[in-house]
Amino acid sequence: MDMLQVENVAKNFTMHLRGGLVLPIIAKVSFAVAAGECVVLGGPSGVGKSSILKMVYGNYGVDAGKIMLIHNGQMADLASADPRQILQMRATTIAYVSQFLRTVPRVSAIDVVAEPLVTGGTEKAKAQDRARQLLARLNLPERLWSLPPATFSGGEQQRVNIARGFITDHKILLLDEPTASLDAKNRAVVVALIAAKKAQGTALLGIFHDEEVRQQVADRIIDVTRFAPDLAA
């Protein structure tokens, strides 16, 4: 069953500070992701892979097309949803692991990871337990758990970020290069976590530049260059 259907989506950036220059990014993006499937967006840098993920998360607006997903048992179009509906979708249906962690001063790694569960109504102590399990699984040293992640290394921050994205049981999980700054051991943990999500029936959509990881997790690779806007048109 498809959990996510992207239909004819297009995106341009209008740069008002550059005299209203219109930069077409992508056009006619159409694909679907089924439950338990991991779809990888492929293609060279700058082709619009991250933009697609950001549109599916509602972080970027879209100029045309639909982004259909099953939210609370019903089909809903994220592309035309209002901000509150998108916040609802993020709270219960769609999770996102960004490339970089946006840290909040004074909030500990445990609480950063537990936050999506707490927002979804889980008891704080329970959410923190789950956060500890995930951080342990990702080999983040226990002495760091109670510290705010701002001072962590890139790889440590990325693991906090991954734990934060994987902690919920959201049906759709978006991954923007989650393994980019990880060593081999932790890459293997992430591959295992992805396999576990697939077994649970989560639909995954991701970007992986690491060839080896991509081969291990991808059920299907979509070449994003085929969505390049036709400049002649």
Place this chain on the structure above:
Amino acid sequence: MRDGQWRDLYDLSEAERRLLMRTDWGFVHQNPADGLRMSVSAGANVGERLMAVGGRHYGQIRATATDWLGRVEISADRIDDQPRSFSGGMRQRLQIARNLVTGPRLVFMDEPTGGLDVSVQARLLDLLRGLVGELGLSAIVVTHDLAVARLLSHRMVVMKDGRVIESGLTDRVLDDPREPYTQLLVSSILQV
């Protein structure tokens, strides 16, 4: 209103509006001196709002005030000190305690972190995030600081010359701004 009725604010009597300000609403001023009584004790500043809604038991008022000082990280032994002896950050935290003690449902904040040292600002933001989440409050915040907006808010409204020019999810307005003025604002943020 608490009874589920919609009322026009400007049809309310002054007495009704006054009650609203003391119960369901809070207002955190940019300058704490505008929102506090500077020459009565910290405890009395918090207690005044409780008395305004009918609190008469001194022991209970003091206990509640002590509890709230703790929640905004002001030590209990400062309860009898006047806010004029407090630092800017402490005054701002006291003002927040004074506003939240009656369990308002909507809080207005005018540049709540303006003029504070960044270390104090981080503490205040963390506190606000925690309290708003815990108490299930609605808040409207006015700020020039886009990092504060990103940290605190779900939705954002950009205004220019007295008009709303763009609104939406905070992260979308900041990451995919549409209007020329919003693009100028976002592109002017300094990277640390």
